[in-house]
Amino acid sequence: MAKDYCVLGIESSCDETGVALVQVTDQRLPVLLAHALYSQIEMHQAYGGVVPELASRDHIRRVLPLTTEVMSASGKSLSDVDVVAFTRGPGLAGALLVGAGVACALGAALGKPVLGVHHLEGHLLSPFLSNDPPEFPFVALLVSGGHTQLMRVDGVGCYQVLGETIDDAAGEAFDKSAKLLGLGYPGGSALSELAEMGNSAAYKLPRPLLHSGDLDFSFAGLKTAVMVQAKKCAMAQGCAVEALPHVVLADLASSTQAAIVEVLVKKSLAALMRTQLKRLVVAGGVGANRDLRAQLNAECKKRQVCVHYPELHLCTDNGAMIAMAAAMRLQSGIQIPSEVYAFDVKPRWPLDAIQAVDA
Structure with missing residues (x-):
């Protein structure tokens, strides 16, 4: 690759269509020139969750207009694009195929x-x-959708899993608990907003695997405990769970969030202690949670640990992160792009299974 080149990134793994353009120069890190994002939340709200076929069709409608928007905002033209990157997996198979197909057609x-x-x-x-970008090596808390993992990251492509969820992930615990409380879709953000109005000590909920001695996670039992507590409250009030007074729902939401956050924080601190590293990176949608950030910031400050997050608007799925990851893999020399346009996707793809060179 030349020293100065542009990477176009396309994200279509689930219910957001994202496109972005980054430029790689002699500078230390690639530079984001422009990005655009379309969320399908409103479309899926009527169904209480993501409908894969609808998601795939909507990606088809959105990806090219978003690409045009990005090129216009960046001041570049398609002829300036040197590499087209796309999300290969994990994700919804049909949705992934849209991004992969468009990327390969463009290429x-x-x-x-x-x-x-x-x-x-x-x-x-x-x-x-x-x-405030991090430096290698660091411990990463990856909390995105159905994934909750702690990893040691020594460089691009050098990932060691320290612990991961054995059932429901943190994001699923937020979403499923919100659904139990009648908060609708998307549940995680609704539960977090409601939690800010409640008392986090109102109900004693379990902290699964908190004292397990390892770095694994389990949130399925917490979801069950939330359901049981919500039904107890509803029985006491003589109403359905969805009809509980706002103050009760807020206390339930706050207590639920407190349980999830405490586990994430303490396991992250344990990972830092085990690896003796002094840098923590938090990434993924749950990484935008205010309570999680506040507690991690406070605990890391006590231990003189640097903690880094993506910008709030880049916590959700987006094309910028795909373009950036591609650019960093190219810049580090661990992967070369392919001129073969026969593509496949990997709906299930463990992160630690990435090879240094994976064409």
Whole structure:
């Protein structure tokens, strides 16, 4: 690759369509030139969750207009694109195929190579887009959708899993608990907003695996405990769970959030102690949670540990993280883009299974 080149990134793994353009120069880190994002939340709200077929069709409608928007905002043209990157997995198979198909078609039309990116690697490296980028090595708390993992990160492509969820992830615990409380979709953000109005000590909920001695997570039992407590409250009030007084729902939400956050914080601190590293990166949608950030900031300050997050608007799925991950893999020399446009996708793809060179 030349020293100065542009990478176009396309994200379509679930219910957000994201496109972004980054530029790689002699500078230490690639630079984000422009990005655009379309969320399908409103469309899926009527169904209480993501409908894969609808998600795939909507990606088809959105990806090219978003690409045009990004190129216009960046002041570049498609002829300036040197590599087209796309989310190869994990995610919804149909949704992934849309992004992969468009990326490979663009690459073939432009005569430029393509590169498939791991969705979670995009999240993991997204803090490098922030105004306070981390340095290697670090411990990473990856909390995105159905994934909760602690990893030791020694460089791009050098990932060691320290602990991971054995059932429900933190994001699923937020979403499923919110659904039990009748908060609708998307549940996680609704529960977090309601939690700010409640008393986090109102109900004693379990902290699964908090004292297990390892770095694994389990949130399925917490979801069950929330359901049991909500039914007890509803029985006492003589109403359905959804009809509970606002103050009761707020206390339930706050107590639920407190349980999830305490586990995430203490396991992260344990990972730092075990690895003896002094840098923590938090990435993924749950990383935007205010209570989680506040507690991690306070605890890391006590221990003289630097903690880094992506910008709030880049915590959700987005094209910028895909373009950035691709650019960093190219810049580090551990992967070369492919000029073969026969693509496949990997709906299930463990992050620690990434090879140094994975064409």
